[in-house]
Amino acid sequence: MNLHALRIFHTVAEKGGVTRASEDLLISQPAVTAQVRNLEKELGFALLAPKGRGALLTDGGRLVADYAKRLFALEREIESGIREYKAGFSGVLRIVATYLPANLLLPEWLARYKQEHPQVEVVLTTVNSREAVEQLLHYDAEVAVYGGGWEEQPGIAWEQLLEDELWFIVPNSHPYAGQEISLAEMMKVPFILREEGSSTRERLFSLCRALNVNPPKVGLQFNGVGEAVRAVIAGYGANFISSMAVRDYVERKEVSRVFVRGLTLMNPIAVCTRKEEMLSPVAEAFVGLIRGEVKWWQKRPRGGV
Known part of the structure; x- marks a missing residue:
C-alpha cells in the first residue's frame, strides 16, 4: 500500500475535506485529489463521494480512515517511545x-x-x-x-x-582489640569469611601466600556481609572487610579494629x-x-x- 497516499487521505478524513487537507499539508488541492485517486485505484473502491464543493467518506472510506487513524497513532507512539528510549527514559x-x-x-x-x-x-x-x-x-x-x-x-x-580501606575486626573482648600485631599473629584467630568466589576472601588468602604466612582458619562461612559482621559482634572470630561496611559498627563500639603492622590495603x-x-x-x-x-x-x- 502507498503509505504516502494513505497519509494524505488520512488528513482529508481528519480535516473534513480536500481544501483543508491541502492547507494543512501545504500542497495543492489537485495534488491531494490525485493522491486520493491513486489510493482508490490501488484499493479498488471509492473513498470519497462528491458533496457540493466538498466530499463525504464512503463506507469504504470510513473503514480505511479508521485503520489509518490507528496506524498513524501507532506511528506517533513508536516515535515517542524511541525518543524516550534514546534519552534513557524507558x-x-x-x-x-x-x-x-x-x-x-x-x-x-x-x-x-x-x-x-x-x-x-x-x-x-x-x-x-x-x-x-x-x-x-x-x-x-x-x-x-x-x-x-x-x-x-x-x-x-x-x-x-x-576505593575503601580493608580492615581486620574482632569482638571488643578479644585480646587483639585495638592492638597492632603482625599478620602471622592475626592469622591465628579463626575467621568468619564469605563463600569461595568472594574477592575479599581471595585477597586475604593471596596476601598470606605473598607474605609466606599460614592462611587463616575458616571458623564460619556466610554468603552475606551482614551475617559475618553480626557473628563478630556476638563474640566470635575475626573478619577481613571493607571499612565502608563496618565503620558504623566500629564507631558505635560494637566491634574493634585490629591494626596489622605494615599493611594498608584498599x-x-x-x-x-x-x-x-x-x-x-x-x-x-x-x-x-x-x-x-x-x-x-x-x-x-x-x-x-
Whole structure:
C-alpha cells in the first residue's frame, strides 16, 4: 500500500475535506485529489463521494480512515517511545553487583536513578565477584558494580569509581582489640569469611601466600556481609572487610579494629561493562549518574577509627 497516499487521505478524513487537507499539508488541492485517486485505484473502491464543493467518506472510506487513524497513532507512539528510549527514559536496566556495593551504595544510587527515570525497569542481582563477571559475560546483565580486588578479565572493561580501606575486626573482648600485631599473629584467630568466589576472601588468602604466612582458619562461612559482621559482634572470630561496611559498627563500639603492622590495603569499587560494546541508553544514563554520585564518597573521611 502507498503509505504516502494513505497519509494524505488520512488528513482529508481528519480535516473534513480536500481544501483543508491541502492547507494543512501545504500542497495543492489537485495534488491531494490525485493522491486520493491513486489510493482508490490501488484499493479498488471509492473513498470519497462528491458533496457540493466538498466530499463525504464512503463506507469504504470510513473503514480505511479508521485503520489509518490507528496506524498513524501507532506511528506517533513508536516515535515517542524511541525518543524516550534514546534519552534513557524507558527500557530495562539489568545490573549485577557484589555484596558491598549492592547493600551500601546501590540503594541510594538506584533511588536517585528512579526519581529521574521512573519508567525504566531496574533488575538488580546480588552475587559474589566470580559470578558477577560470569553474568556480565553471559549477557545476564549489562552493567556490573564490582567491589574487591581485580584481575584483568578478557572482554571486560573496568572503571574504578572509588576505593575503601580493608580492615581486620574482632569482638571488643578479644585480646587483639585495638592492638597492632603482625599478620602471622592475626592469622591465628579463626575467621568468619564469605563463600569461595568472594574477592575479599581471595585477597586475604593471596596476601598470606605473598607474605609466606599460614592462611587463616575458616571458623564460619556466610554468603552475606551482614551475617559475618553480626557473628563478630556476638563474640566470635575475626573478619577481613571493607571499612565502608563496618565503620558504623566500629564507631558505635560494637566491634574493634585490629591494626596489622605494615599493611594498608584498599578495596576498589568499580563499574564493569563488556569491552567494545555500546551501552544501551538506560545503562549509559545509570553509569553517568553513579560517576557523579561517587564524588561524595571520595570526599568522606577515611581510616583513623
